[in-house]
Amino acid sequence: MAGTRDGGDPPGADPAVAASxxxxxxxxxxxxxxxxxxxxxxxxxFDAAEEVVxxxxxxxWQQWPVEGVPQRPAAWLWTVAxxxxxxxxxxxxxxxxxxxxxxxxxxxPSEPEVDDDRLRLVFTCCHPALAPExxxxxxxxxxxxxxxxxxxSGFMVSEAAIVQRLTRARRKIAAAGVPYxxxxxxxxxxxxxxVLAVIYLLFNEGYLCNAADRPQRHDLxxxxxxxxxxxxxxxxxxxxxxxxxALIRLHRARAAARFDARGRLVLLRDQDRGQWNRAQIAxxxxxxxxxxxxxx
Amino acid sequence: MLGAQAALDxxxxxxxxxxxxxxxxxxxxDLLRTLGRSVEARRADExxxxxxxxxxxRALLEQRLT
Numbered sequence: 001m002a003g004t005r006d007g008g009d010p011p012g013a014d015p016a017v018a019a020s021x022x023x024x025x026x027x028x029x030x031x032x033x034x035x036x037x038x039x040x041x042x043x044x045x046f047d048a049a050e051e052v053v054x055x056x057x058x059x060x061w062q063q064w065p066v067e068g069v070p071q072r073p074a075a076w077l078w079t080v081a082x083x084x085x086x087x088x089x090x091x092x093x094x095x096x097x098x099x100x101x102x103x104x105x106x107x108x109p110s111e112p113e114v115d116d117d118r119l120r121l122v123f124t125c126c127h128p129a130l131a132p133e134x135x136x137x138x139x140x141x142x143x144x145x146x147x148x149x150x151x152x153s154g155f156m157v158s159e160a161a162i163v164q165r166l167t168r169a170r171r172k173i174a175a176a177g178v179p180y181x182x183x184x185x186x187x188x189x190x191x192x193x194x195v196l197a198v199i200y201l202l203f204n205e206g207y208l209c210n211a212a213d214r215p216q217r218h219d220l221x222x223x224x225x226x227x228x229x230x231x232x233x234x235x236x237x238x239x240x241x242x243x244x245x246a247l248i249r250l251h252r253a254r255a256a257a258r259f260d261a262r263g264r265l266v267l268l269r270d271q272d273r274g275q276w277n278r279a280q281i282a283x284x285x286x287x288x289x290x291x292x293x294x295x296x
Numbered sequence: 297m298l299g300a301q302a303a304l305d306x307x308x309x310x311x312x313x314x315x316x317x318x319x320x321x322x323x324x325x326d327l328l329r330t331l332g333r334s335v336e337a338r339r340a341d342e343x344x345x346x347x348x349x350x351x352x353x354r355a356l357l358e359q360r361l362t
Contacts (some may be wrong), residue, residue: 156314157316208350210349210350214351215353263352264355265352265353
């Protein structure tokens with residue numbers, strides 16, 4: 001509701017407000033990092049891209065409860081973000097020539113080209129100027145949208161340690177002017193290790209997540225599967241990429257047998273193997289063989 | 297029984313790296329139980345429980361502890 005004093009909502013507020021906040025949370029989870037990736041591609045600047053997306057989210061946060069959730073919430077966010085990105089470019093004369101680029105994306109795009117942006121962005125974020133233990137954490141936070149608590153559990157360190165790492169990294173990026181740009185094809189190899197770690201940890205968090213409210217996050221597992229697939233398409237002869245994709249697919253092939261009807265974990269030895277997806281297992285085993293053959 | 301002891305030795309050698317990993321402790325607990333060392337197994341399960349927020353994993357560990 002428009003009249004709240006401190007920006008927060010009083011408990012038991014208008015159900016329309018709650019519904020609009022829920023809708024925003026869903027859209028952000030599904031579209032947030034793709035949106036950031038696309039804006040990043042246009043602006044060539046991480047912080048600016050994050051700011052633009054945050055502005056768009058804030059606009060939705062304020063307007064949706066009053067005006068109602070738009071019919072196509074994702075498209076609404078894309079439009080607002082695009083408008084903000086144009087403003088940023090206008091403010092920054094150096095990027096004036098890039099204005100032409102903003103004919104795109106006019107709306108929530110669904111072409112594979114944009115999906116590819118996100119993998120490129122993972123490569124971009126794994127910047128060699130940053131310390132190795134920072135690159136992966138920063139990418140998981142910025143591109144994949146994991147929380148600091150989720151990242152901390154993946155690294156088996158305290159959340160405070162992760163927050164400190166990220167703060168230090170952002171300071172270094174700002175101070176040293178780390179040039180974030182999408183790496184050329186011949187630069188991909190040196191960043192591969194980090195990219196593999198990012199995708200693996202993303203999958204790990206989806207497979208069994210570190211949140212109290214649900215045991216797994218299908219959205220993250222799905223993203224990791226899809227990123228690993230893109231990686232194999234981008235580097236078809238790279239055994240590590242093939243191996244990671246095989247690993248992810250083998251795990252996902254058992255998804256139906258991992259929980260019982262009441263949502264309790266079923267250990268591997270007790271699982272009903274009839275529920276395993278044989279076709280997926282066979283396909284993943286083929287991938288694994290390809291990886292083994294190509295391993296140096 | 298030799299198998300479980302050998303496995304436990306292997307697992308224990310990873311303690312420095314994995315001490316904050318709940319499945320490290322859950323694995324130890326499983327092996328310790330197999331070896332009949334139930335008090336230590338219980339302690340390891342408790343440690344695992346303290347390291348995960350995942351509701352399904354917590355339910356499984358809590359069931360083992362009751």
